[in-house]
Amino acid sequence: MLPVELSSGVLRLDAPQGADADRVVEYCQDPVMPSYLARLPWPYRVTDATDFLTGYVPAAWADDQEYTWALRGPASAASSASVSPLLGVISLTVPVGGDRASSIGFWLGPQHRGRGLMVEAQRLVLDWGFTTGLCESVRWEAVAGNLASARAARKAGFRYTGLGPAGIAYRDGTHPPSWKGELHAADDRTPAQGWPAEVVGA
Numbered sequence: 001m002l003p004v005e006l007s008s009g010v011l012r013l014d015a016p017q018g019a020d021a022d023r024v025v026e027y028c029q030d031p032v033m034p035s036y037l038a039r040l041p042w043p044y045r046v047t048d049a050t051d052f053l054t055g056y057v058p059a060a061w062a063d064d065q066e067y068t069w070a071l072r073g074p075a076s077a078a079s080s081a082s083v084s085p086l087l088g089v090i091s092l093t094v095p096v097g098g099d100r101a102s103s104i105g106f107w108l109g110p111q112h113r114g115r116g117l118m119v120e121a122q123r124l125v126l127d128w129g130f131t132t133g134l135c136e137s138v139r140w141e142a143v144a145g146n147l148a149s150a151r152a153a154r155k156a157g158f159r160y161t162g163l164g165p166a167g168i169a170y171r172d173g174t175h176p177p178s179w180k181g182e183l184h185a186a187d188d189r190t191p192a193q194g195w196p197a198e199v200v201g202a
């Protein structure tokens with residue numbers, strides 16, 4: 001399908017563009033990124049961002065394999081003439097058959113974290129995935145210890161399903177111990193019991 005735009009009062013999610021490459025490169029210099037994002041090339045270069053933005057992302061939308069959005073500030077008359085700066089990225093993979101669930105992945109530029117934006121972005125994407133009927137359930141996973149990701153997933157309504165090897169191989173070929181969660185279309189999305197104590201916090 002063609003990219004779909006989603007929005008709320010605080011965020012707009014739309015198609016990543018080639019013009020976003022500089023910001024993607026800047027954000028992906030954050031040293032936590034290669035530890036937490038299994039498929040991120042490292043070191044991360046301009047060609048990696050360009051390939052991602054103008055190659056992988058539009059092809060995966062067109063093939064209905066993975067839907068990737070740019071997070072941007074809300075639309076305004078002042079910003080409508082030009083592309084509002086990219087803040088981060090969120091994506092949803094959709095299984096093509098069998099009983100595999102969809103999966104969600106996300107990241108923000110370091111200066112855009114800590115404002116709850118990824119909880120809101122997940123809400124928009126999950127609502128879209130469930131209401132369109134493209135998803136019946138969605139899985140989340142993060143390297144054990146990635147508290148920011150786990151807290152954002154818990155706040156978005158994911159239920160903790162346990163610790164296990166990462167479902168996808170990391171750059172070094174390993175499957176590091178990972179926290180896993182799942183959300184079903186009918187779940188009420190209030191933060192669930194059962195998460196590791198350090199995720200729930202004080």
Ligand SMILES: CC(C)(COP(=O)(O)OP(=O)(O)OC[C@H]1O[C@@H](n2cnc3c(N)ncnc32)[C@H](O)[C@@H]1OP(=O)(O)O)[C@@H](O)C(=O)NCCC(=O)NCCS
Pocket residue numbers: 032033036037105106107108109112113114115116117118119141142143146147148149151152201
């Ligand atoms: C994961 C990520 C998108 C979350 O975005 P965010 O803006 O930090 O999310 P929030 O502001 O909603 O914060 C989520 C929670 O994590 C906490 N948190 C943020 N950074 C943290 C850190 N380094 N250590 C511990 N807790 C942290 C916040 O306090 C918040 O908890 P609270 O709501 O109980 O106060 C962002 O941290 C990020 O891009 N990280 C690097 C890439 C990554 O790990 N992606 C996920 C891969 S699975």
